[in-house]
Amino acid sequence: MTSEAAIWTLQQAVQVLTVLLGPERNFPRGRGELAALAHGTEFPDDAAGRRALWRLASVTPDEASSTALTYGLRPVGEGWRERALRERADHHAEAHLTRRDLHDLRDLRPPAGTLIHICENPRVVEAAADATCVRPLVCTSGSAAMVVLTLLVGLR
Incomplete structure (x- = not known):
């Protein structure tokens, strides 16, 4: 892992922990909401938007179970x-x-x-x-x- 990638990963972890343990304590949050927070976007209301968010977070939803x-x-x-x-x-x-x-x-x-x-x-x-x-x-x-x-x- 490059130093830039390590720094980015650490920044993301700090942001997630800040949200989870911060003064609002909105825990628990779903993985989708965490992905939206990580990318500074709103959590989508529709399935297509949620799939796009997952792809943005480098998670490819499966296409065989549904x-x-x-x-x-x-x-x-x-x-x-x-x-x-x-x-x-x-x-x-x-x-x-x-x-x-x-x-x-x-x-x-x-x-x-x-x-x-x-x-x-x-x-x-x-x-x-x-x-x-x-x-x-x-x-x-x-x-x-x-x-x-x-x-x-x-x-x-």
């Missing part, structure tokens, strides 16, 4: 992921898509004129699969996480 539950998607692309989604739709099987999947899908657009339904509860997806429904469905699982919003943007 998923979007889907059913019946038939993207027009010809990549293997698009073909796999069509295959799952043919067999009335749901699919969980990660942000990594969404980055690798070449063309997620559905065929022209396709109406995609959105639901909140995964049980609706199960019911659609059990009823061999042919209409595509995206489930928010209670709230539209960043992966769901990314999926919806890709589908429009």
Whole structure:
């Protein structure tokens, strides 16, 4: 570690300790709030802003643990992921898509004129699969996480 890097690291540690042990004693603080303090920014209200803050702090959020539950998607692309989604739709099987999947899908657009339904509860997806429904469905699982919003943007 260079002396400049050591000085910067020490300054960051002093700043964090000052906040944690200072007169306001706002402890405990979350890691995100500490990252915002370390960079002199406000803590973002939205998920995209928080991810950008983590990247600024040299922390790369994983792109595999958060998923979007889907059913019946038939993207027009010809990549293997698009073909796999069509295959799952043919067999009335749901699919969980990660942000990594969404980055690798070449063309997620559905065929022209396709109406995609959105639901909140995964049980609706199960019911659609059990009823061999042919209409595509995206489930928010209670709230539209960043992966769901990314999926919806890709589908429009």
